Amino acid sequence: MLRSREGWHWTPTTGLQAGIPSIAVIEPSQMIQNPRAVLDVIVIGAGYTGLTAARDTSTSGLKTLILEGRDRLGGRTWSSEIDGYPYEMGGTWVHWFQPHVYRELSRYGMKDELVHSTDYSKKHNFFTFKTTDGLRNMSHEEEDSLFGRAIEKFVNVDGNLGRSVMPFPFNAYWNKDVFKYANLSVADRIAQINHDLSSDERHAVEAFVLLCSGGTTENSSFLDFLRWWAAANYDYKTLLDTIIVFKLKCGQSSFAKRFFEESLASGNLSFSFNTPVTRIDSSKGLVEVWTRDGQHFSAKRVICTSPLNVLGEIEFNPPLEQAKHEAAALKHVNQCVKVHADIKDPEMRSWSGVTYPQNKLVIGVADGMTPTGKTHCVFFGCDANHMHADEDINQTLRAIKEFGPMEIDRVVFHNWSKDEFARGAWVWYRPGMEVRYLEALRKRQGPILFANSDWAAGGWRSFIDGAIQSGTEAASTVRQELLPV
């Protein structure tokens, strides 16, 4: 299998090494049908947004070029298969309540690839809760009861668990009352309900919301959480089911590859990996795109899928509209740290835990069983008490062992904070940013469309679902404009 230069891999014998194998790496990395020709569409970025957009344009007959800075498909979602087991470096979990991603899984005949991350049939069937109040183990029923109770208090701004204030998850602003919460941070909301929270409940809700936001309680918007909650039908169990329970047995990159292969089969797709875009000029009739290595392409339309936190690094002429420029400069807050570890004891398969706020990793969950019978666990940290997992591997190992004694056989991760094409993980806005910038981020500038899960208009913004939605919409617009009627 080809290796990506991205990602990190550690074992006790090899130590830390850069680069991991992935079927998402495409070789040859460039195939351009006619470099001089004017294209119908240039899609910048081969994450799910770009892959969906390029598939929809290429299969409807439009000459399409994907330019991607990385050596691989998938953007913030990709899997590395190591010794026969897929490790998800970014986006992982999906659910049939996420309409756009599920429609594609269904269309590609991949529904039966869905498997449970949870398995409560093994011996260490408990939840470790380690806070400033000490360490306790509890049953998963007690865990769900504690977290469910705490989160219900957190979201219950209307006495109706948020249903009244946000009745449509895909249109968060349907009830204008929601604007009352526009500038509320997670910390602000916790302050409002602090009198009603036990110490356990406060630790639980903070740890859970930080798992979702990847930020700090001060810089994370409350509204983004309320939308996730609404999208998950205002129910803690459904929230878990939709964000952290169902993953693809074959790995996300197998799914991403289906989009790419369908595009290729159309005969209308050109692509170039390892090709970051530096400049986009739409001041004349066509859009001209320059790459870091000096290539130059032109097209009738560009679908730019750069994430918010790196959008400002492309030079636009005419420049980005003021609101887009401001939002890109502010950036979203998600600096999630995601670390996989293979644990020797197979009985750990039924375990999960929280260590908060003292640890560099906040949440750990058993996620699978490797072919050699190890428990695969995944750990999450955030911008509060942030670490770069690659800079001091011993610190990373210590942060894992803070959850309890365990023998670590392998560690795999991607440092999304240092990633030059992402500078963070899935989107989570600062208080006030949604209301101030979302509309502006969605707006096109002439022949340039901006598509990304970071500003997707559905209930699952920041999820794979939002990416596919956003790519679908951009392609639909371009097709309507360019295809003969």
Add this chain to the structure above:
Amino acid sequence: MLRSREGWHWTPTTGLQAGIPSIAVIEPSQMIQNPRAVLDVIVIGAGYTGLTAARDTSTSGLKTLILEGRDRLGGRTWSSEIDGYPYEMGGTWVHWFQPHVYRELSRYGMKDELVHSTDYSKKHNFFTFKTTDGLRNMSHEEEDSLFGRAIEKFVNVDGNLGRSVMPFPFNAYWNKDVFKYANLSVADRIAQINHDLSSDERHAVEAFVLLCSGGTTENSSFLDFLRWWAAANYDYKTLLDTIIVFKLKCGQSSFAKRFFEESLASGNLSFSFNTPVTRIDSSKGLVEVWTRDGQHFSAKRVICTSPLNVLGEIEFNPPLEQAKHEAAALKHVNQCVKVHADIKDPEMRSWSGVTYPQNKLVIGVADGMTPTGKTHCVFFGCDANHMHADEDINQTLRAIKEFGPMEIDRVVFHNWSKDEFARGAWVWYRPGMEVRYLEALRKRQGPILFANSDWAAGGWRSFIDGAIQSGTEAASTVRQELLPV
């Protein structure tokens, strides 16, 4: 607006009249680009399955012909706009947990067309429960509590509300334990739990399940209900939300028309309405299709979307495979009677009721407010105590008034039982039919693909969602086979 010959309309002054207006009626009814040419695909039927399939094939460059027996789009889902208000004659409610239909609503920018059927802000804010035990009015909270409790008993075959026995709604047979229930009828299941049901609970669960199945408790499969329950996340409130709460402000036919218009814009679509297909011959290389009026077309592939209950009326050569033939002869059981009534009192907007088992209509719910301030209610009956609403309009009016005193200003309905292109409503299998015939119904016969919500492979078989899924899959197969690689 054009009028369909389908549907019935009654007012106190006009009496009962056949035919109602609909934007789903297409004029001119035929547009065939080149009658002699061999087509890529003939799609039989312009319901959501056929519309989706034809859109996906035509927009990817395949020459596509739709043949439709009716004078309109939409099959078992269509709306009639009368005096500025859309009455849904068949399929009505959708939800963002239904991935295929929601993906299309999202793609066509129609998400904000979703409105609540329920409105509990008016004066007559109660539920009428009229059984052999007499009549009581109760609050909607009491209603939900009674129905939720009764239905939980009904589905709780595993002590886990069905979650253990059917963990994946889109793959009902994932846990082989489910086969234990393969031959169970609704009546059988009620007999199993009868000792635990109060008289109220038994009336509630029977009325609710008959609303879903449109059959009788004896001929309706238990498994079909368990799948609806699983698809709705094993929760009564979510089941209501997904099957009877959210509808399109603009009417379903506005949505169906978007598929048709997108196909037309491709330049690859031909169509002929009022053109029932009588014979399909795939014994030679191409597929040949004959119509009732003697036209003849040929194509590389046929996507036949005839519903189960009329599939047997087309002559196939070679004949339908034995299992398909048997299933089509057995037919599914749904003989739902759906009747709209405008009620003079606007305060009825918050009302709902059940009259069971003594009445020809089982359930009634307020569903909207007409522009002239009448309460629009919708009533459902089933094959138990069945009536043909058009045969004796006074019987129909009496069945409505059985729910309570009300002044009826208008009645609108479609008699699906007599409909020659449907012979029933959404699919509901007899006990044992699913396990015996579903796989066979999905199978192609050479160049003929069979696509319909009646045997869709997802969690929402029998819904609009299943139709769109089925059409998507059929088109995807045809595209892979016919498009150059």
